[in-house]
Amino acid sequence: MDSAGNMTVDANTLPIESSRRWWWPYTHPLVVRICIVLLILKVILGVSAGAAVASRGVLHGWTHILNSRSLSYTFGTSELTEGEGSLFWNIAVNGYTDYDQKNIAKFPLYSAVTRSLWNVTGQTVSVTLILSILHSLMVWAGVAETYRFWEEYRAGYGRRAVLWLLLSPLFVLHIWLASYMEPGFIALMWLSLTLEYKRKWALCSAALLCLTMLQPSGVILACFLGVRRLYQWSKGKTPLTAVVWALLPGAAWLIWIVFTSLWFHRFLAAYAFQDQWGRGTFRWALGAVDCF
Secondary structure (H helix, E strand, O other), X not given: OOOOOOOOOOHHHOOOOOOOOOOHHHHOHHHHHHHHHHHHHHHHHHHHHHHHXXXXXXXXXXXXXXXXXXXXXXXXXXXXXXXXXXXXXXXXXXXXXXXXXXXXHOOOHHHHHHHHHHXXXXXXOOHHHHHHHHHHXXXXXHHHHHHHHHHHHOOOHHHHHXXXXXXXXXXXXXXXOOOOOHHHHHHHHHHHHHHHHOOXXXXXXXXXXXXXXXXXXXXXXXXXXXXXXXXXXXXXXXXXXXXXXXXXXXXXXXXXXXXXHHHHOOOOHHXXXXXXXXXXXXXXXXXXXXXX
16 A cells, blocks of 8 residues: 555566567577577587597497488587487487387487478488477577466566576586477476466367477376366366366377387387386386386
8 A cells, every 4th residue: 555545566466467479488588698598509519529520530329320311410410419319310310210129218209390390391401400400499498488487477486497497406408408308398398387377278288298299207297287187177167178188198198108019019118118228217107017
């Protein structure tokens, strides 16, 4: 209450204006500056790694089995031929072949989008360049969606959340610079939660579907939100259509798991093959099932 008797409200407690365009966090100065810095570091790292690889004349990872037309080493993107980047490269070019069954541990969305863009360009553009561009877009989306969720939760929290995300010891800096899918996972996770909060059931389920097909652990969030919607529906707070939409991500995950298990003749193949890298993914949930 001010001196004139008018009611006053703390600006920090006001909800974010609904008139904002959906892309507002993507053009926020803080988000743009951070993404530019990460892009510069990525190019520097790629050029350095590309120069080192070119000077040695040695191909690393899984690159020796790729189609020859995609083996052009671009200094700015050759870092993506190392580690997980070479797996995505291999899947995008050759699909889930029998060359290395560990490929199935990677869910298809990232590689499928890469393959689609490669086909659109007539397979004339380097696959590593497409992977690099997609990864940069995922970084942009990851930073922006993190900022959106927390800034709409409370004014001022967006900046803290983004800085914590980038500087936290829980994350390794190279996931923001090389072709790891974690930035895309982070973007879709916060986007799903934002859409769920705004009761955009169909859009939230579409984001969860992409999250589930990007990384295996995405199904955990999909199941959690599905159970939440079912509970709210039982209390009369959520329409039945929201519950129906919640089935989409889980159904897609189940179809993929059954398909790959039958294809590779191994139960939960997408998870089991991670053990060949020394990762006991989901072993705690399988108990005595001998699939590792």
